[in-house]
Amino acid sequence: MKIYNIYFSPTGGTKKVADMLGSAWREEKQEIDLSVFGKDYTGYVFEKEDVCIVGVPSFGGRVPEAALNALGQMKGCGAQAVLAAVYGNRDFDDTLLELKEALTDAGFRCAAASAAVAEHSVMRQFGAGRPDEKDRAELQAFSKKIKEKLDGQAEGKSVRVPGNKPYRSYSGIPLKPKAGKSCTKCGICAAKCPAGAIPKSNPAEVDKEKCISCMRCISVCPRKARDVNRILRKAASVKMKKTCSGRKGNKIYL
Numbered sequence: 001m002k003i004y005n006i007y008f009s010p011t012g013g014t015k016k017v018a019d020m021l022g023s024a025w026r027e028e029k030q031e032i033d034l035s036v037f038g039k040d041y042t043g044y045v046f047e048k049e050d051v052c053i054v055g056v057p058s059f060g061g062r063v064p065e066a067a068l069n070a071l072g073q074m075k076g077c078g079a080q081a082v083l084a085a086v087y088g089n090r091d092f093d094d095t096l097l098e099l100k101e102a103l104t105d106a107g108f109r110c111a112a113a114s115a116a117v118a119e120h121s122v123m124r125q126f127g128a129g130r131p132d133e134k135d136r137a138e139l140q141a142f143s144k145k146i147k148e149k150l151d152g153q154a155e156g157k158s159v160r161v162p163g164n165k166p167y168r169s170y171s172g173i174p175l176k177p178k179a180g181k182s183c184t185k186c187g188i189c190a191a192k193c194p195a196g197a198i199p200k201s202n203p204a205e206v207d208k209e210k211c212i213s214c215m216r217c218i219s220v221c222p223r224k225a226r227d228v229n230r231i232l233r234k235a236a237s238v239k240m241k242k243t244c245s246g247r248k249g250n251k252i253y254l
Helices: 013-021 065-072 095-105 133-151 188-192 216-220 230-244
Strands: 003-007 029-033 051-057 080-087 109-117 251-253
Touching: 003 013, 013 051, 013 080, 013 109, 013 133, 051 095, 065 095, 080 095, 080 133, 095 109, 109 133, 133 251, 188 216
Parallel strands: 003 029, 003 051, 051 080, 080 109
Antiparallel strands: 109 251
16 A cells, blocks of 8 residues: 655645654655646556545635646546645635546545645635644644544545535636746746746746736745736735635534
């Protein structure tokens, strides 16, 4: 049996949650980053005894298309999957259901799931600092419960998760990061962009049609030279304040 930590985590929050949900397994975990643009994932073929913790962020209540494309190339071969939808203190809507369907189609057995809060990648005041120590304790407790379930069943029923079909409509947001005057065109953002939206020939530019507003380019820029339009972000923050304020909880589905 091998344990895999599979995640699409542009700004790091989803990976933190996946790490916490996998904490009950002491075996060394093999990590698979789903955010490498252009990577061929067809070589990932799992075995029935394997356990895969699969974490994705919720973008507008949906799974990012890049993550779906990567997972769709894999061959689950009956491996057990622990699903994680990570959201920025608003809601995860249809994310878990869409993730479950994608993994089932790829041949995984969806055995358990969790929805957890991480700091919002755009409006960072929402869910600021999360997952925090309280989240860590809760998600590690979830991990133990999930491991107990998986250890006690050979096959088991597929986990039931919330969500609706047709899935919630989401076509992105208008907040697209762009480079400022301090950009040195070092190319780190272009190399790390999971959507291939930043041309390597001119990293100061961005293809707004390809950009998925994941904010990775902002998080990896060594000079903090990239940002979104502050006026648009302020307007969006005001609009989201009511639904994103307060401490939202983490959930487990067994």
